[in-house]
Each structure stands twice: as C-alpha cells, then as structure tokens.
Amino acid sequence: xxxxxxxxGPLSVPEGAIVSLNCTYSNSAFQYFMWYRQYSRKGPELLMxxxxxxxxxxxxxxxxxxxxxxxxxxxxxxxxPSDSATYLCAMTPGGSEKLVFGKGTKLTVNP
Amino acid sequence: xxxxxxxxxxxxxxxxxxxxIKCEQNLGHDTMYWYKQDSKKFxxxxxxxxxxxxxxxxxxxxxxxxxxxxKAHLNLHINSLELGDSAVYFCASSQDPGRYGYTFGSxxxxxxx
Numbered sequence: 001x002x003x004x005x006x007x008x009g010p011l012s013v014p015e016g017a018i019v020s021l022n023c024t025y026s027n028s029a030f031q032y033f034m035w036y037r038q039y040s041r042k043g044p045e046l047l048m049x050x051x052x053x054x055x056x057x058x059x060x061x062x063x064x065x066x067x068x069x070x071x072x073x074x075x076x077x078x079x080x081p082s083d084s085a086t087y088l089c090a091m092t093p094g095g096s097e098k099l100v101f102g103k104g105t106k107l108t109v110n111p
Numbered sequence: 112x113x114x115x116x117x118x119x120x121x122x123x124x125x126x127x128x129x130x131x132i133k134c135e136q137n138l139g140h141d142t143m144y145w146y147k148q149d150s151k152k153f154x155x156x157x158x159x160x161x162x163x164x165x166x167x168x169x170x171x172x173x174x175x176x177x178x179x180x181x182k183a184h185l186n187l188h189i190n191s192l193e194l195g196d197s198a199v200y201f202c203a204s205s206q207d208p209g210r211y212g213y214t215f216g217s218x219x220x221x222x223x224x
Contacts, residue, residue: 032210042218044201092209
C-alpha cells in the first residue's frame with residue numbers, strides 16, 4: 001500500500017460547481033497536511049495547510065482532515081476556469097521530515 | 112525577485128551526455144530539495160540538503176550527483192543521460208516543512224533524445 005493515495009482523475013466540472021478532491025494515507029505519524037496547486041508548466045504552489053484534524057477555510061477553498069479515517073479533502077466552491085490545474089496533497093510527520101506527495105488530481109473547470 | 116530559481120528551464124540533449132541544472136533560493140531557508148516529476152505528475156524526492164549537508168538520498172542512480180556550495184544553492188549534475196531521465200526536475204526549499212511546506216522553483220524540463 002502506498003503511503004499516500006490520490007485519484008489522478010481527470011476531473012471535469014462546469015463553472016460554478018463544487019469540487020471535492022481527496023487523499024487517503026497509511027502513516028499515522030502524519031500530522032501536517034497540505035494541498036498544492038500546479039498549473040501547467042509551472043511549479044507547485046502551496047494552497048492550503050492544516051495541522052492535525054479539523055477544517056480550515058480560505059475564501060472558496062476548504063481543507064478537511066479526518067485523522068481517524070486517514071482521509072483528507074479539499075473542497076472548492078463556485079469553481080472557476082482559473083481553478084483548472086493539478087492538485088496535489090502532501091503530508092509530513094513534522095519537524096525536518098520530508099513531504100510525501102499524492103500523485104495529483106487534474107481538474108478542468110469548463111466555462 | 113524569484114524566491115527559488117532554476118536554470119535552465121528547458122534542456123534537450125542526447126543520450127550519453129552530461130548536464131547540470133542549477134538552483135538558487137533567496138528565502139534564507141536551511142533545507143533544499145530536488146524532486147523528479149514524471150509524465151504522470153508524480154513528484155518523487157531525490158535529494159535533500161540541510162545547510163550544505165546531504166540528509167536525504169533516495170534510491171537514485173549514481174549518475175545523479177547533487178552539490179551544495181552553500182545553503183542558498185543546490186545543483187544537480189547528471190552523467191551519461193538516458194532516455195528514462197526525461198522528466199521535469201523541481202528544486203524546492205523549506206525552513207520547516209511541517210509548518211510552511213516547500214517553496215518550489217518553476218522546474219527544468221529535461222528531454223533526452
């Protein structure tokens with residue numbers, strides 16, 4: 001079983017839809033959870049960060065972590081064509097430990 | 112003011128050649144990384160340096176050799192390039208991965224022909 005599993009998609013939705021992106025993980029030591037957004041031919045950029053379990057909201061984006069289920073989600077409300085990108089989950093036990101990435105989900109929001 | 116800059120952005124070269132990719136960060140971070148992203152977008156760590164000291168060396172062929180002259184620079188040298196080395200190589204830096212994640216460069220797209 002891979003440490004981090006993420007459905008690669010692709011996912012195609014109409015503009016204005018609510019998008020749900022998910023990752024599961026197997027390492028119970030993970031404490032810090034992130035979502036990165038990567039536009040085509042660009043480097044990944046940090047979008048959302050969550051420590052331990054709970055929700056975090058930032059504008060149209062909500063990140064959820066359920067440590068009991070080893071499951072994290074990113075919700076995008078009122079999706080826009082500019083949200084079209086690959087979304088990668090990442091997580092780490094913390095300290096100086098490296099980030100472990102999911103494979104990324106390619107999202108297309110159609111006008 | 113690019114935080115993490117890589118050069119070159121594109122590199123096309125023949126099998127068997129030796130090439131280098133350079134990375135510089137102006138964020139004052141202690142730790143720098145090299146990641147390889149394959150055609151399916153999977154990001155795999157190759158190396159990590161903390162203040163010029165190698166701390167992560169994943170299962171990578173000996174043909175790949177990182178060099179960190181100072182904590183702001185991490186270069187990647189690749190000998191005897193193979194077709195399978197074609198990928199996008201990302202440099203990243205971090206002060207505290209858990210709290211702040213990584214800052215990535217824009218990538219070097221390597222094509223071996």
